[in-house]
Each structure stands twice: as structure tokens, then as C-alpha cells.
Amino acid sequence: MLQKFRHHNYTEFVFGKGAEDSVGEDIRRLGGQRVLIVYGQGGHIRKSGLLDKIRMSLRDQGLEVFELCGIQTNPRLSVVKRGIALCREEQIDFLLAIGGGSVIDTCKAIGVGFYYNGDVWDLVKMPEEIEKMLPIAVVLTYPAAGSESSTGAVITNDEIEPMVKASIGAPVTRPVIAFENPELTYSLPPYLTACGVADMYVHILERYFSPVEIGCMDYIAEGMLRAVIAFGRKVVEDPLNYDDRAEIMWLGTIAHNNTVGLGRPQDWATHSLGHEISALYDTAHGATLTIVGPGWMKYVHTSCIYRFARYAREVFGIDEADDGKAALNGIEATKEFYHDLGLPVSFEEAGIAADQIDYMAQHAVILGGGSIGRFMQLNGEDAKKIYELCLS
Numbered sequence: 001m002l003q004k005f006r007h008h009n010y011t012e013f014v015f016g017k018g019a020e021d022s023v024g025e026d027i028r029r030l031g032g033q034r035v036l037i038v039y040g041q042g043g044h045i046r047k048s049g050l051l052d053k054i055r056m057s058l059r060d061q062g063l064e065v066f067e068l069c070g071i072q073t074n075p076r077l078s079v080v081k082r083g084i085a086l087c088r089e090e091q092i093d094f095l096l097a098i099g100g101g102s103v104i105d106t107c108k109a110i111g112v113g114f115y116y117n118g119d120v121w122d123l124v125k126m127p128e129e130i131e132k133m134l135p136i137a138v139v140l141t142y143p144a145a146g147s148e149s150s151t152g153a154v155i156t157n158d159e160i161e162p163m164v165k166a167s168i169g170a171p172v173t174r175p176v177i178a179f180e181n182p183e184l185t186y187s188l189p190p191y192l193t194a195c196g197v198a199d200m201y202v203h204i205l206e207r208y209f210s211p212v213e214i215g216c217m218d219y220i221a222e223g224m225l226r227a228v229i230a231f232g233r234k235v236v237e238d239p240l241n242y243d244d245r246a247e248i249m250w251l252g253t254i255a256h257n258n259t260v261g262l263g264r265p266q267d268w269a270t271h272s273l274g275h276e277i278s279a280l281y282d283t284a285h286g287a288t289l290t291i292v293g294p295g296w297m298k299y300v301h302t303s304c305i306y307r308f309a310r311y312a313r314e315v316f317g318i319d320e321a322d323d324g325k326a327a328l329n330g331i332e333a334t335k336e337f338y339h340d341l342g343l344p345v346s347f348e349e350a351g352i353a354a355d356q357i358d359y360m361a362q363h364a365v366i367l368g369g370g371s372i373g374r375f376m377q378l379n380g381e382d383a384k385k386i387y388e389l390c391l392s
Helices: 019-029 043-047 050-060 077-090 101-113 120-124 190-208 215-237 242-255 269-281 285-316 323-341 357-364 380-389
Strands: 012-015 034-039 064-068 094-099 136-140 152-157 164-169 177-180
Touching: 012 019, 012 242, 019 050, 019 094, 019 136, 019 177, 034 050, 034 077, 034 101, 043 050, 050 064, 050 094, 064 077, 077 101, 077 120, 077 152, 094 101, 101 120, 101 136, 101 152, 101 164, 120 164, 152 269, 164 269, 177 242, 190 215, 190 242, 190 269, 190 285, 190 323, 215 242, 215 285, 215 323, 269 285, 269 357, 269 380, 285 323, 285 380, 357 380
Parallel strands: 012 177, 034 064, 034 094, 094 136, 136 177
Antiparallel strands: 152 164
């Protein structure tokens, strides 16, 4: 049965061709006057004319425009702090992210840090202190993280050695509006497209592999997983197909706004294990999930064979009466899907030395108070064994 929950997703969506045309008008309607545009290296959005288009849209509405660029994959705490200082100095009242999860997460951390008197990194361990955030608008160019309507942000602390990756978030950290034009994703490199598909797929799995059986949520999640598999393969094969890009863009959004996570315990062990890889080796987030995901599945599946057998049958259509065999076939089918996307399923395939497994295993469970996961609770030794399953 559904457990008790309270849910409020207040992000407004503008979806389809030309969605970004109303950016200035909508931000002014929502109260923005002094807007900080946040984006990555800026090469493509400059060359394509998108950045100039956004600037003009804002200025045509009489808004003051400021910019913070250079946001990188696995966004850095040092840049967040630079953004907080800039917002305070220029009295920014609205943030505009142009990009994907890294840019949006940077905006979220800036937005909550703006109102926090201490070190914004403190909020990793004190989410109860997050009561307010600068409003954020998103022009989504990379569907993957689902951060355009989720409550969390993942930041890498580059002020310590080795670097640490952790989440900052609270109910108030959802963007207020997201502009989603699938055409803006056409130019994504195939590898990044694939990483995005993997990220949204695992966002659903983290909620699906729950110790609680819930009818409607399971059926919704299974349908979404089948959709990500179908359209994910299509966008990798034909990146200029608008219809397929549109499907994947919306799937990425609903995969992580908790549509399929309500009323149930959620796992998130795969993400915790993956974060350690990207923190140490700066690996793309989606690829870290395909590296550790199958290993996690293999390690935990015996704790609830039926759950994995159901996954195999309902998501991949595996016709096998024996639950144990069906479960293992489902894990192999998951690896095949990741391979179809062109992504690695082991450290060896990713070209990662994996020379710090002991450190990663122990560090992965620290923020969880010594354990991670809800489907099966894992300690540091469990984490080490999972990493070892992912070596080759």
C-alpha cells in the first residue's frame, strides 16, 4: 500500500518548439528584475545564438542581466561560492540556468547559499537549515539529471583533497519554471546523450527497487523504464528526430521529480557508489551509474529474488519461469542496454584504474552514517564487494 506522503511540485513547464521564446516575459512575470545567467563553457550556446537570444529576451523586458560561466561537469563548490558572492554584490533576485544538471545544481547551491550566513557546504549535513532559495528558471539543453524540477543538487567539494561529491537539497529547491525545447538537444554529442539516458533510467530504478511493494507506482515505473529503453536507443541512433528527443526530454524530467517515488522507501545506493567514482576520477555521472549499477544488482538481488524477476519480466519481457534465472537474465539485459547506448559496465571498460576501492567503499557510506541503501542496507564492506564486482 502507499505510505503517507506530502508532495508539492510547483515547477511550471513550457515545453515544445520555441519554448525559450518567452524567457524574459515569464521571468518578469515571476518577479525577476536583476537576473544572473549561469552556463557552462558557452561555446555552443554562443555559436548557436541561444545565449544572445536569451539576453535579448531578458533585456527587452527591462531586466538587468549578469553572467556566470565556466560551469563544468561535476560542478565545483569554489564556483558556487563565487556565484554567491556575485549575487550578493549585484543584488541578484533571479537565477537563470542554461544547460543541464551541472548548471542547474550550481544555481540551486548558489540560491540556497545566498540566504545562508555560513559555509554553503554545511548544508550537506544540515538540510533543515534550507528554508529559502533565490528563484531559478531553467532553459534545459541537456535532459538527464531531472534537476529542472527536482529538490536536490549535487556539488563536488574541490576545496579538500581528495574531492568529495555530495547532495544539497530541500523541498524549496525546485526551480520555479523550466523551458524545454527538444530542438536544443540536437547538438549533444552521442556520449553525453547516452549518459543522460542512463541517468534518467537509474533515477527510476532507485525508486523502483524499494522494499515496499506498491501497485500503481510499480506499474508507472515499469512503463517509464520501457519507454526510456525504447526512446533512449532511438535518440542514440537518430539524434535529429524531434519526436524521440521530445519523449526523452520529458522522461528525464518526470524520472526525477519523484513522480514514481511517492509513498515508498527509496534506495539511492547506486548513486552513492557512483558519486565516489566521479569525485575521484571526474567521470561523467551517467557512466558511473552504468559502471556500478549491474554490480549492485548482482550483489543485492538475492535479498529479494522476486523483485528482480518481476523487473526482468515486466521491463525486458524475459520469459523465464524460474525467478532466480529470470533475475539474472534481467541483470544481463540491463548491461546489454547500457552497451547499446555505448556506455561502460565496468571499471575496465571505462579505462579507470579503480586503484582506490577501499577509500571509495568507506567514504561512500559516511554521509549515510555508516550505511547506504534501503532495498538492502549496505555497509563499507558491502560497498567494497560491489566495486570489486564491477572491476571487469
